[in-house]
Amino acid sequence: MATEDIPVIAVDGPGGAGKGTVCQALAAQLDWHLLDSGALYRLVALDAMRAGIDLDDEAGVTQRAQRLDVVFATDGRISLAGDDVSEAIRSEGCSQGASRVAALPAVRTALIDRQRAFCRPPGLVADGRDMGSVVFPGARLKVFLTASVEERARRRYKQLKDKGIDVSLARLSEELGERDRRDAARAVAPLKAAPDAWHLDTTGLSIDAVVAQVMSWAVTAFPELNLPGKGME
Numbered sequence: 190m191a192t193e194d195i196p197v198i199a200v201d202g203p204g205g206a207g208k209g210t211v212c213q214a215l216a217a218q219l220d221w222h223l224l225d226s227g228a229l230y231r232l233v234a235l236d237a238m239r240a241g242i243d244l245d246d247e248a249g250v251t252q253r254a255q256r257l258d259v260v261f262a263t264d265g266r267i268s269l270a271g272d273d274v275s276e277a278i279r280s281e282g283c284s285q286g287a288s289r290v291a292a293l294p295a296v297r298t299a300l301i302d303r304q305r306a307f308c309r310p311p312g313l314v315a316d317g318r319d320m321g322s323v324v325f326p327g328a329r330l331k332v333f334l335t336a337s338v339e340e341r342a343r344r345r346y347k348q349l350k351d352k353g354i355d356v357s358l359a360r361l362s363e364e365l366g367e368r369d370r371r372d373a374a375r376a377v378a379p380l381k382a383a384p385d386a387w388h389l390d391t392t393g394l395s396i397d398a399v400v401a402q403v404m405s406w407a408v409t410a411f412p413e414l415n416l417p418g419k420g421m422e
C-alpha cells in the first residue's frame with residue numbers, strides 16, 4: 190500500500206483537550222497504529238536535560254534528537270536508551286521542557302521522519318499539534334479538539350491525582366496557559382487548526398461522546414473501510 194493510501198486520522202489541539210485518551214480509544218477500536226507525537230518532544234526534552242544540554246541550545250538538542258534511542262513497546266511503555274521513562278516524561282518539568290524544545294525549528298525537522306514512520310497499514314491515529322498541518326497534510330480526516338482552559342486544567346489535575354501526584358489546580362492552570370501561549374506563538378508549526386479540520390469543543394463532553402463523534406466523521410471520510418461494522422459494534 191502506498192503511504193498516501195494509508196488512512197490517517199490527524200488529531201490536534203492544546204494540552205488537556207482529551208486528545209491522548211481519545212486517540213488511544215480510536216486506535217484500539219479501529220485496530221490502527223497510534224502516534225503520540227507529544228511523547229517524542231517530551232523524550233527529546235528529557236534526554237537533553239539528562240545530558241546536561243541547555244534546552245535553548247538548538248544545535249545541541251537537535252543533534253541528540255536525531256539520534257534519540259527510543260522504543261515504543263506495543264503495551265504502551267516507552268523507553269529511552271534502555272530506561273523505562275513512561276512516567277518520567279509525564280512530569281510537569283518534561284511538559285514545559287517539551288514545549289521549549291518544540292519551539293526550535295531544527296528539532297521539529299529532526300522528528301518529522303520518525304513521526305511519518307508510524308504511518309503503516311492498516312492505518313494511523315496521530316495525536317499532536319501539527320499532525321494535520323505539517324506532518325500528515327494529506328490525512329483524509331483532520332480533527333481539532335479544544336476545551337476551556339479551566340476544564341483542561343481540571344482533567345490534568347485529576348489524571349495526576351489518580352497517579353498519586355500532588356499538584357495545585359491554580360498552578361496547573363497557569364502552566365497550561367503558558368504552554369498554550371508558547372505553542373501558539375512559535376514561528377514554526379504553531380498550534381493552529383488545519384483549514385480543513387473538523388472542530389470539536391470537548392468541554393463538558395465524555396470521552397465516549399468525543400470518540401463517537403470522531404468515529405462518525407471517520408465513517409464519512411473513509412467510506413471504503415465500512416468502519417461502523419468494524420469498530421463500533
Ligand code: C5P
Nearest residue numbers: 204226227228230287288291317318319
Ligand atoms: O501533547 P503533549 O502535552 O504530550 O505535548 C507536549 C508538548 O510538545 C506540547 O506542549 C507542544 O509544545 C509539543 N508538541 C508539539 N507538536 C506536537 C506534539 C507536541 O509541538 N505534534
